[in-house]
Amino acid sequence: MTKVADNLNPNIYEKASEREISSTDLDEDVADDFDEKEIFDLIRNINDPEHPLTLEELRVVQEENVFVNNKENTVEVHFTPTIPHCSMATLIGLSIRVQLLRALPSRFKVSVQVSEGTHQSEHAVNKQLADKERVAAALENNTLLQIINQCIATV
Amino acid sequence: MANIELLQSLTGHKGIVWNVSWHPLGNVFASCGEDKTIKLWNKEGQEWVIKTVLVDGHQRTIREVAWSPCGNFLASASFDATTAIWDKKSGQFECNATLEGHENEVKSVAWSPSGHLLATCGRDKSVWVWEVAGDDEYECAAVLNAHHQDVKKVIWHPELDILASASYDNTVKLYKEDPADNDWTCVATLQSHESTVWSIAFDKTGERLASCSDDRTVKIWKEYKPNNEEGVAVVEKESTWKCICTLSGFHTRCVYDIAWCHKTGLLATACGDDIIRIFKKTEDSDPNAPNFELLCKKQNAHSQDVNTVKWNPTGNGELLSCSDDGEIRIWKYSD
Numbered sequence: 001m002t003k004v005a006d007n008l009n010p011n012i013y014e015k016a017s018e019r020e021i022s023s024t025d026l027d028e029d030v031a032d033d034f035d036e037k038e039i040f041d042l043i044r045n046i047n048d049p050e051h052p053l054t055l056e057e058l059r060v061v062q063e064e065n066v067f068v069n070n071k072e073n074t075v076e077v078h079f080t081p082t083i084p085h086c087s088m089a090t091l092i093g094l095s096i097r098v099q100l101l102r103a104l105p106s107r108f109k110v111s112v113q114v115s116e117g118t119h120q121s122e123h124a125v126n127k128q129l130a131d132k133e134r135v136a137a138a139l140e141n142n143t144l145l146q147i148i149n150q151c152i153a154t155v
Numbered sequence: 156m157a158n159i160e161l162l163q164s165l166t167g168h169k170g171i172v173w174n175v176s177w178h179p180l181g182n183v184f185a186s187c188g189e190d191k192t193i194k195l196w197n198k199e200g201q202e203w204v205i206k207t208v209l210v211d212g213h214q215r216t217i218r219e220v221a222w223s224p225c226g227n228f229l230a231s232a233s234f235d236a237t238t239a240i241w242d243k244k245s246g247q248f249e250c251n252a253t254l255e256g257h258e259n260e261v262k263s264v265a266w267s268p269s270g271h272l273l274a275t276c277g278r279d280k281s282v283w284v285w286e287v288a289g290d291d292e293y294e295c296a297a298v299l300n301a302h303h304q305d306v307k308k309v310i311w312h313p314e315l316d317i318l319a320s321a322s323y324d325n326t327v328k329l330y331k332e333d334p335a336d337n338d339w340t341c342v343a344t345l346q347s348h349e350s351t352v353w354s355i356a357f358d359k360t361g362e363r364l365a366s367c368s369d370d371r372t373v374k375i376w377k378e379y380k381p382n383n384e385e386g387v388a389v390v391e392k393e394s395t396w397k398c399i400c401t402l403s404g405f406h407t408r409c410v411y412d413i414a415w416c417h418k419t420g421l422l423a424t425a426c427g428d429d430i431i432r433i434f435k436k437t438e439d440s441d442p443n444a445p446n447f448e449l450l451c452k453k454q455n456a457h458s459q460d461v462n463t464v465k466w467n468p469t470g471n472g473e474l475l476s477c478s479d480d481g482e483i484r485i486w487k488y489s490d
Contacts, residue, residue: 106458106459106479106480107458107459109408109427127323127350127351130369130409131323131351131369132460132479133218133262133307134278134305136171136189136216136234137216137234137259137260137278140215140216140234
């Protein structure tokens with residue numbers, strides 16, 4: 001028996017355009033801090049665990065829900081499950097977290113949370129995602145790690 | 156001026172260093188982490204160096220290490236669901252006993268002050284009490300299921316066989332053995348934190364307890380025994396523990412560990428904002444509503460989260476810390 005997806009017919013949204021490269025981007029003398037767009041680019045193409053679609057196409061992640069503070073070394077991502085009872089919410093959050101932990105310099109404190117009011121177990125999911133000890137233990141689970149790597153693998 | 160000075164940065168582990176533990180004599184310490192090894196450090200001249208590396212004891216992350224009060228045994232708690240007991244009866248450190256029973260990750264291990272009892276706790280929400288039954292023999296004396304979430308830490312009272320545990324369910328619980336039937340039961344639940352309680356520490360008398368939490372606060376709890384002068388009500392002759400002080404506004408992220416020096420009375424905290432802070436009770440404050448002041452803080456004590464702080468048991472002001480950044484640092488506090 002194959003598992004039926006929680007949300008069989010999710011809404012699919014159009015992808016945003018790619019970043020336009022400006023002249024300052026190419027100027028080696030201009031300090032280039034991380035910005036929201038850059039963080040968004042790192043997570044927009046993460047695959048949904050259930051559908052052959054990206055988190056951007058399902059509007060699980062959006063650029064306006066990414067918050068970067070370079071001075072304080074913090075990155076905060078709020079993600080929106082496609083439905084309020086999505087059983088994949090923790091896994092999706094974990095994939096976003098792992099992708100950012102791998103891609104960003106270690107000085108960044110990464111926080112991944114469900115957007116307020118979009119999931120029935122919002123508090124429990126957020127607490128789990130914020131507990132670095134449980135995240136570390138989860139990432140030692142090979143089966144889980146494989147699933148996460150599949151979500152993160154971008155074509 | 157209160158000051159924390161860095162004496163030495165120690166590298167050797169790969170990945171997160173989760174915990175460090177002083178030998179009771181304060182001249183050796185053990186460290187453990189993500190790389191599944193335990194390292195024993197000695198002082199050679201002015202420098203701390205790795206003396207022994209213990210490998211192959213665990214299949215997964217080693218979360219905590221603890222020396223027995225006699226200093227002859229080292230216990231290690233691992234995400235592989237086991238606790239290993241190491242000793243050097245053969246001349247070098249070897250694992251001579253493995254405690255099995257937890258369903259999954261063991262998060263913490265602690266020896267009772269007499270060295271006859273051992274406690275472990277873990278992700279399976281349980282706290283286990285083990286009795287040292289003989290040479291390399293350990294028997295399970297109790298499985299305590301009082302918490303309803305992941306249990307993060309166990310510690311023993313400094314003199315009595317009273318056990319304390321801290322949990323993801325936001326509470327701290329205390330346990331005692333009933334001498335009538337040798338049953339271990341939960342005798343107090345300390346409720347006030349608003350998120351995971353990561354660590355706890357008794358003061359030297361065991362009549363006060365400090366707890367630290369993901370809610371970014373530190374709380375001080377005081378024991379009120381039956382017939383206490385203050386008139387605090389107790390139930391069934393068991394002490395009541397009351398939160399008598401909350402240190403809020405000092406920490407900007409989760410507080411992962413707290414250490415209460417039994418010689419100097421100083422409190423140190425390890426925080427997710429990479430800072431180590433030192434607090435002390437102000438001299439003239441009311442014992443039932445004390446004030447704790449921040450004596451000093453070390454910004455960027457590590458380049459990532461600080462996971463553990465431990466005072467040297469000799470009271471010489473040395474403080475050990477370890478971090479997600481893979482380093483162990485040794486500090487000297489002076490006032």
